[in-house]
Structures are given as structure tokens and as C-alpha cells.
Amino acid sequence: MSGWQKLVNLDVRILWVLLVVALLVPMVNPIGLPLPMKEETKAAFEYVESLTPGSYVLMSVNISPMGEPENWPTAIAMFRHFMKKGLRVILVNTVPEGTMYAERLWKEYGPEGDYEYGKDVVQMPFRAGDESTIASMGADFRGLYATDQYGTPLNQLPIFDDFKDIHDVSLLTEYASTIHPLYYIQQLNAKYNVPTIISIVAVDGPKFMNYYQSGQIEGLLSGVAAGAEYELLAEVPGKAASQMDALALGHALFIGAIVLSNVAWWVTKSKDSVKGGTR
Amino acid sequence: MKQQFPVLFGAITGLLVLFASYFKAPVLQSVSNELLQWRVIVAAFALLLGIANISRIHVNRVSRKDQNTPYSLMLLIVMYGALILGLGYGAQSPQYKFIWDNVYSSLNATWYSTTAFYMMSSAWRGFRVRSVQAGVLMVAAIVVMLSKVGIGELVWSQIPAIGNWIVEIPNTAGMRGILVGSCLGAVGVSLRIMLGLERGHLGGGSK
Structure with missing residues (x-):
């Protein structure tokens, strides 16, 4: 099984742990990201x-x-x-x-x-x-x-x-x-x-x-x-400003997950089609 | 008569409240206000009806003694326990607030928080770009997500502006279309009910 294939089949519980870390760490140690004003x-x-x-x-x-x-x-x-x-x-x-x-x-x-x-x-x-x-x-x-x-x-x-x-x-x-x-x-x-x-x-x-x-x-x-x-x-x-860093990192993790999982999926799909396999 | 009276009653009350919105006749306004107050009282009775209905369903389930019996029993104990505490000590009492803070509030927030894990799973496994449309959707979603938090500005200074444009122009155009369509539909259904052409709410089908 290639590295990309392993990524496609990644145990989702690893991502859950990453999510908890991404949300908790900024609450303990605020990063101070800029706040866009709407x-x-x-x-x-x-x-x-x-x-x-x-x-x-x-x-x-x-x-x-x-x-x-x-x-x-x-x-x-x-x-x-x-x-x-x-x-x-x-x-x-x-x-x-x-x-x-x-x-x-x-x-x-x-x-x-x-x-x-x-x-x-x-x-x-x-x-x-x-x-x-x-x-x-x-x-x-x-x-x-x-x-x-x-x-x-x-x-x-x-x-x-x-x-x-x-x-x-x-x-x-x-x-x-x-x-x-x-x-x-x-x-x-x-x-x-x-x-x-x-x-x-x-x-x-x-x-x-x-x-x-x-x-x-x-x-x-x-x-x-x-x-x-x-x-x-x-x-x-108040409370809201302190939650913004956690929200930003949570968003970044979701975006990373969507992009990386799609790249892995496309790579494994391409390799399969080169080999003549179907998915 | 069983069908005609509710239809007639619904049509008259509906038209009275409707006309009161367009004409400033004092009599019409006062009748309409009174009807609205009645509706609030009826809604309060509907809560009692809901309690009676849910009790009937779960008492039946408890008496059947199947695998779901413990859940039904728990529901009845919690529902009546909270009701008795609320009625006996008052909704501002420490006893009632204890249930609110330590049971209801915690469970409700926990249940909603778990959706973050489902979203993470679907972000990883479910969102596959299989077509151009899905690709456009993904790019739009990522830009809007980034624009809502500070990290977007760090990635590229134009991200907030592009994200806002997506929300304000294409999104608003689509939402406005849906809203106007659903409102026209609501007007149509209301008129059908008031004219007695729609009888689904009486337990039967349309005429």
C-alpha cells in the first residue's frame, strides 16, 4: 500500500484528536491572529x-x-x-x-x-x-x-x-x-x-x-x-475574542483535511487508471 | 359540517387578521389583536397536549417491555421530575436551576459539539471533487471559510474581500430567489386554506 493510499484510508480518529488539539491549544496559549472586521x-x-x-x-x-x-x-x-x-x-x-x-x-x-x-x-x-x-x-x-x-x-x-x-x-x-x-x-x-x-x-x-x-x-x-x-x-x-484563534485553527484544519484528502484521492485514482484498474 | 365549520372558521379568522394588516379600522384591529392573543393561549395548550401525547407513547413502550423500555422510562422520569420541580419550587429555584445547568444545558451543548467530529469525518471522507461544479463549490467554501477568520488575511490580503463578495453577491442572489419563491408559495397555500381548497390540516387531502 502506497503512502497516498494509506492517507486515503487514514483512521479518522487521528483527525478527531488533531481537531481537539487545534481547538484547545489556542485557548490556553492565544496566538493573536488578526480579526477581520465585517x-x-x-x-x-x-x-x-x-x-x-x-x-x-x-x-x-x-x-x-x-x-x-x-x-x-x-x-x-x-x-x-x-x-x-x-x-x-x-x-x-x-x-x-x-x-x-x-x-x-x-x-x-x-x-x-x-x-x-x-x-x-x-x-x-x-x-x-x-x-x-x-x-x-x-x-x-x-x-x-x-x-x-x-x-x-x-x-x-x-x-x-x-x-x-x-x-x-x-x-x-x-x-x-x-x-x-x-x-x-x-x-x-x-x-x-x-x-x-x-x-x-x-x-x-x-x-x-x-x-x-x-x-x-x-x-x-x-x-x-x-x-x-x-x-x-x-x-x-469578553469571551468571543478569546475563541477566535481556536476558530481560525479549526477552520484551517478543516480546509487542510479537504484539500489533502482530495489530493490523495486524485493521486491514487490516477495511479489506478494508469495500471488499468477501476475504482 | 365536520369539515365545513373548521374551514369557515379558518377562513373568517384568517381574513380578519389579513385585512387588519392592510386597513386601519379600529374594530378590525381590536378583533385581530384579540385573535392573536387567543392563538398564544392555544399554543400554551398545545404544550400540554404535547406532554400528554409523549406520555402516552412512552407509557405504552414501557408497558411493552422491549429493548427501548429503559430509554422511555428515563424520558418519563426526567420529564416529570423537571416538571414537578419547576411547578413545585418555581423556574427560578436552585433545584430547577441545578437540573438546567448540570443536565439539560450540558447534554444539549455536548450533543451539538459532537457535530464537529462528524464534520471532520465528512471533510476527510465525503467531500470529493468529482466534477467541475464540485471544484467550484470547494474553492468557494475554502475562500469563505478563510475570509471569516484571521488566518485568511495572513494567507492573502484579498481573501476577506473575495469571501465577502461571494457571500454578498452570488449567495444573496440565490437566497433572495429562494425566499421570494417560498413566500409566493406560502401566499398560495394560505389563500387555498382560507378559500377552503386546501384541507390537509384537517386530516384529509386537498379538494
Whole structure:
């Protein structure tokens, strides 16, 4: 068996070990690779910068554990930026897992910006119904949520003093690994012209590029790379930037595997055809 | 009547919500808002229906005592255990959070992380350039992957620009075509449902 043939038949478990090494080593010893800045991340940052203190941000935290590595650092970076800007944050979620993440956001990171629950930030309870729930947020927000997550009526929470309906929202941000951003675009962005920024897992990023390019949404944050870019722009160091070297080496390993396996396959195929064999 | 009433009900409610999007009549808006709230309540009931259905299926499997019985038993114990803890102590309680942090969250993240190993296997064994189209796909994939991370800029300074062009022009053109096509399809199906021509959702076929 030739060297190339051995490569074609390589035990894939060797590659798995290489993958683990490629992901772990940069996390322990960061390499400091350059971070390409995407236009759609810059646009998102600049839109948040343009908001006046006290503006309402509807932050839809539809994060689940599987999407956490990609969306959670972006949500933290944006929440920190909102606090720096003095924006009033209303947390909602339309997937059940989002409740835990929304709560973590204001409880763990709120104190950094001296954000007081009920005055600067509030969490709404989970409502089932996906697109209908989002449509209801637009049609009658106070009808959909009679109380906050902890049972306090909205009129007893100072954050809602200037909030009448969805038209008072200056920015909607959605963090998801599902189809929900599309529902928000359809039901709140298109219908009520609520400025929208979408944070989505990298694999779904290209699906939402249409909406950014057409100018319908203000920004698109795709994957953990966008989180790292946002951390850099907003000067809020966090988890995303530290993951970028690992992501880069992981990508390099995948590309190397695709190219090398194809070269080995082509060489062995050519040798077989010269010998008159078939594969 | 069994078929006609749901079709009529669906058509009337569908048209009311549809018209409310186009006309600013206060009565229409308030009826539409009310219907949307009903839908949220119905969705909450659907969760209960889901629990009942999954319980029925797995209780049957446990009673059959076949090789899958332990899995079904585990599902029922975990589902009702979490439900009882959530209802009894509240979703913010340390007991419920313990399950969330140490069982659900860890398992969900682990399950998703394993896909990296499947991707590695398929990158090595599955992606063979057997045609010109596959070659174009491979080159585009590599350029886009490189453009998303810092390593691309080190390989060649133009990689990020080319990668962005692929995502913004050919990809967006294709996605836009798919999106417009699927939206037109959705409009067509919605109209068929509202006009009673499509009855698949009632358990039967089209007219």
C-alpha cells in the first residue's frame, strides 16, 4: 500500500484528536491572529451608538445551550454596550430556554453598569406561540404581558413609565439559532418599522444577508466572530475574542483535511487508471 | 359540517387578521389583536397536549417491555421530575436551576459539539471533487471559510474581500430567489386554506 493510499484510508480518529488539539491549544496559549472586521457588524455598532440615552431596546434572548457558544458572547457584548449608552432594556424570549439566559444577562452583567431591575432593565415571561406571540408584541404588548417574569404588573415597574406600545422601541435585537429572526423581521420590523439587528449562528448568517443588503435591518451579527468584532468595537472585552484563534485553527484544519484528502484521492485514482484498474 | 365549520372558521379568522394588516379600522384591529392573543393561549395548550401525547407513547413502550423500555422510562422520569420541580419550587429555584445547568444545558451543548467530529469525518471522507461544479463549490467554501477568520488575511490580503463578495453577491442572489419563491408559495397555500381548497390540516387531502 502506497503512502497516498494509506492517507486515503487514514483512521479518522487521528483527525478527531488533531481537531481537539487545534481547538484547545489556542485557548490556553492565544496566538493573536488578526480579526477581520465585517461591514454589517460595524453598521450594528454604529446604529447602537446613534441611540440617545433612555431609548428602549427590545432584546429577544432566544438562545439555547447548543447556540450558546455563538450567540451568548454577542448578547453579553451588546448588553454591555447598551449599559454604556444608558439604554432601557426589555428582555423577552419566545423559546423556553431563553428565560434562563435572559435572567443571567441582567443578574450577572447588570451590576457592571449599575443597572437596576425594573428601572433600567426588565424581563418578560416566556410566551408560547412563536410567530403569533411576536405578532402580539406588536399588536398589544401590554395585553400580551400583563406582568413581568416575577409577577409584577407592568404599571408598577418604572421602566414602563414612557412605554406605550411597540412604536416606542428604538431597537430590536434578536439572538437565535432558529427561524425566529425571520418572524421578528416579518411581524415587527416590516409591519411597525422597528429598527432591527439580528445575531444568528454562523451557518444561518448568509440566509439573513438579504435583509441587511436591502437596508431592511440595521446590522447582522453572524456567529462568534461577530461577537468578537463587537467586543472590539464597543470596547467591552469578553469571551468571543478569546475563541477566535481556536476558530481560525479549526477552520484551517478543516480546509487542510479537504484539500489533502482530495489530493490523495486524485493521486491514487490516477495511479489506478494508469495500471488499468477501476475504482 | 365536520369539515365545513373548521374551514369557515379558518377562513373568517384568517381574513380578519389579513385585512387588519392592510386597513386601519379600529374594530378590525381590536378583533385581530384579540385573535392573536387567543392563538398564544392555544399554543400554551398545545404544550400540554404535547406532554400528554409523549406520555402516552412512552407509557405504552414501557408497558411493552422491549429493548427501548429503559430509554422511555428515563424520558418519563426526567420529564416529570423537571416538571414537578419547576411547578413545585418555581423556574427560578436552585433545584430547577441545578437540573438546567448540570443536565439539560450540558447534554444539549455536548450533543451539538459532537457535530464537529462528524464534520471532520465528512471533510476527510465525503467531500470529493468529482466534477467541475464540485471544484467550484470547494474553492468557494475554502475562500469563505478563510475570509471569516484571521488566518485568511495572513494567507492573502484579498481573501476577506473575495469571501465577502461571494457571500454578498452570488449567495444573496440565490437566497433572495429562494425566499421570494417560498413566500409566493406560502401566499398560495394560505389563500387555498382560507378559500377552503386546501384541507390537509384537517386530516384529509386537498379538494
